[in-house]
Amino acid sequence: MRIRPVGAHALLLDCSDADQVEAWRAELWRRREEGHLDAVEIIPAARTVLLDGLADPAHTAALLGTWNPPPGTAGTGTAATSTSTVGAGTAGTSTGRGSAGAVEVPVRYDGADLPMVAGYWEVAVPTVVRRLIGTEFRVAFCGFAPGFAYLTGLPAGLAVPRLPTPRPRVPAGSVALAGPYAGIYPTASPGGWLLVGHTDLPLFDVHTDPPARLTPGTRVRLVPA
């Protein structure tokens, strides 16, 4: 993990992989809960965790170096700093014991781009659906729109490109794939991800706490509706 300064009030933790990101995220959230970290925002992403709203980034950077053993170090993790085996896609590996919990999303696998995904994966459509149902996903991070979760868990070899031309309107609840990720559109928006299905589960509601159903670290299964 490498720390990069970002402006006057932020630090970017450059991680080696998504598992290290998740380990640092969980650890930093825990440290903040305990009052040892003053970050206003802790924002995990694909390979980084951004700490924003720091009073003294240099002090925080020094502090990060003393939080030893660094989370993500294999075999030495204690308590909630799990280094779950996401990426394997093996059913039943529920090792993620972070506070984020698990969510089953009921999905109707009727997406318009299922044949395209089947083509990229060089399998039949039912096999695509079976693989998606059988994958334990985890929310790597949120972005693009409030409550839009980037789900990791598919093997790297199954990454798919986006549509060359994005659709002007993707309906809310659309379950879709792009790159190494699965995602669900919380609200209707333009989008270039490949549509594999849809869900009626509300994913973002400002009147619930937290407003997003899928928060970073949450384990997710896309079960048949």
Add this chain to the structure above:
Amino acid sequence: MTGTQPVGPKSPNVPGSGDVVEVLRAGILTTVQDLGRPGWAHLGVPRSGALDPGALRLANRLVGNPESTAGLEITLTGCELRFHRATTVAITGADAPVQVGARPGDVGRPLAVPAGAAVRVGPSRTGLRSWLAVAGGIAVEPVLGSRATDTLSGLGPPPLHDGDRLPVGAPAGPPAPVDATATVPAPDEVRLALRLGPRADWFTPPALDLLFSTAYTLTPVSNRVGARLSGAPLPRAVSGELPSEGLVLGAVQVPADGQPLVFLADHPTTGGYPVVGVVVDVTPLAQARPGTTVRFYGPQRGSR
């Protein structure tokens, strides 16, 4: 990218007992703004809030409000409002003609508004945006702790339309005893301090020289999300895609065309183009009209 369905209340509730402001003319873009909704970025919720928080804070102090109270952010063409009860307003930011009823008023002073009088903010003479505070504040329903309109995600109340009626809260205290405040001039050229990083190493050394030596021009597609600049494109040292990473206010992102974009209050929470540096204070951009020259300077060349 913009949500088509605002999650916030579409037509803000007007409490029966409360005061009301009526929008006679909304102008090209008038939004409700406070100090935004920090703390939700990990869920993809932008910070939003007034583009010049200092100007909104000042307007609030002038009318006796807590500094974080919601007011209106008014863009270029001004707006016209009718207050149903006698109240106090203050307008800060751009140099714009102000009228209360038939009487001319001033920017940067508390203005007494008689019941039923119209407050008119005219087109700004210099600068781009004004902030209007009213005693008691704009009392639309907060969304995730803020009443701010987020033009990117659609959270918060929609931008004002002609004929809207917005609730006004109960005054918190007396207006400030003040004669005048200094208005900030809107220069033809904006100079912005820039700290390199986190991805300055994605650019060639000549690109960083260009960044600090080019007179960029603010383009008309700039908005509350970001100030888009045109000028010398910045060549990359690293090709390929950057995995999405978190963004801060003032981040200078460089998309594939090499033209920098400075992120403002409604910026997305993550982005997939490298951020070459971060502008220390973006508030001068709140008043910069399209065509304004933008230059970057930085004391810490070479360090990262």
